[in-house]
Amino acid sequence: MLRASARLVAEGNRRAPMERIVYRHDGFTPESEARISLFDRGFLFGDAVYEVTAALDGRLIDEDLHLERLERSLSELEIPMPLPRAEIAGIQAELVARNGLKEGVVYLHVSRGAADRDFIWSEDLKPLLIGFTQTKIVRDSPSQREGIAVDLAPDPRWARRDVKTAMLLGQALAKRAARRRGFQEVWLVEEGEITEGASSTAWIVTREGRIVTRGNSWAVLPGCTRRAVLRLCAEQGLSFEERAFSPEEAQAAAEAFVTSATSFVTPVVRIGDEILGDGRPGPTTRRLQALYLEAVSKPEAAPA
Ligand code: PDD
Numbered sequence: 001m002l003r004a005s006a007r008l009v010a011e012g013n014r015r016a017p018m019e020r021i022v023y024r025h026d027g028f029t030p031e032s033e034a035r036i037s038l039f040d041r042g043f044l045f046g047d048a049v050y051e052v053t054a055a056l057d058g059r060l061i062d063e064d065l066h067l068e069r070l071e072r073s074l075s076e077l078e079i080p081m082p083l084p085r086a087e088i089a090g091i092q093a094e095l096v097a098r099n100g101l102k103e104g105v106v107y108l109h110v111s112r113g114a115a116d117r118d119f120i121w122s123e124d125l126k127p128l129l130i131g132f133t134q135t136k137i138v139r140d141s142p143s144q145r146e147g148i149a150v151d152l153a154p155d156p157r158w159a160r161r162d163v164k165t166a167m168l169l170g171q172a173l174a175k176r177a178a179r180r181r182g183f184q185e186v187w188l189v190e191e192g193e194i195t196e197g198a199s200s201t202a203w204i205v206t207r208e209g210r211i212v213t214r215g216n217s218w219a220v221l222p223g224c225t226r227r228a229v230l231r232l233c234a235e236q237g238l239s240f241e242e243r244a245f246s247p248e249e250a251q252a253a254a255e256a257f258v259t260s261a262t263s264f265v266t267p268v269v270r271i272g273d274e275i276l277g278d279g280r281p282g283p284t285t286r287r288l289q290a291l292y293l294e295a296v297s298k299p300e301a302a303p304a
Pocket of ligand 1: 052196197198199200201221222223224225226259260261262
């Protein structure tokens with residue numbers, strides 16, 4: 001099958017050759033032709049949820065976990081599912097195929113719909129589903145090989161961080177400030193404890209070798225990669241704990257890492273001014289990284 005971009009060239013299409021095919025509510029369309037309403041509540045109120053699922057060798061990783069969380073986020077906000085789960089999975093598969101995506105992500109976004117601006121929405125709004133692909137290195141990135149430095153900053157977000165809403169300005173500002181200070185990610189702190197990374201789950205490995213990540217609650221997004229990695233820990237008999245930890249405990253830890261759909265298991269080698277251990281990714285992190293990679297590289301994909 002021709003890649004979508006090659007196909008456009010072959011057809012002598014007036015569209016730019018690198019144009020993606022995106023999904024916009026009831027059909028696939030070149031990105032330059034996709035339109036949404038000015039009155040969309042996702043645009044005006046941030047009234048929308050999203051999912052980011054990695055694609056590796058053209059397969060979606062932990063797809064069921066992401067679709068389950070999408071359904072939960074929507075239900076928490078009382079937005080109806082725009083389509084049954086299986087149909088959304090079909091759209092994701094078609095986005096991957098139509099764009100010839102080998103390695104990268106599929107982004108899905110559901111807004112409550114469009115109506116005249118009003119804080120109170122009417123119950124009959126039709127949710128808007130959009131989806132697109134992005135090429136990205138998700139396996140064996142320099143960050144995964146060498147590890148990253150994470151900054152520490154106050155958590156600026158609203159109280160319902162368990163819902164994956166498109167209101168990401170707090171995270172975007174925190175990440176930009178961290179980037180300017182030379183860090184690749186930022187761990188957000190509330191009441192003396194780390195909640196999570198701006199776009200990843202935070203983990204430490206204590207000097208006693210226990211793997212620690214915060215328990216799920218309204219304070220954090222229930223990470224899909226977190227869930228898959230915890231399952232691997234249980235299967236492998238690795239000792240782990242779900243509890244909050246402070247910046248000081250993290251800075252004194254033997255190892256640290258982050259997980260997310262786009263970074264898999266990425267070592268953390270510095271937290272704020274503290275270099276962890278010898279400044280290189282630790283053995284437990286390396287083991288989890290290898291286990292996760294092995295699990296998602298199987299043709300049947302994904303440890304659910
Ligand atoms: N973010 N916590 C936050 C705040 C996140 O935004 C993410 C993911 C995670 C990890 O969740 P998961 O393992 O399900 O990807 C934790 C995605 C990658 C993003 O916004 O691009």
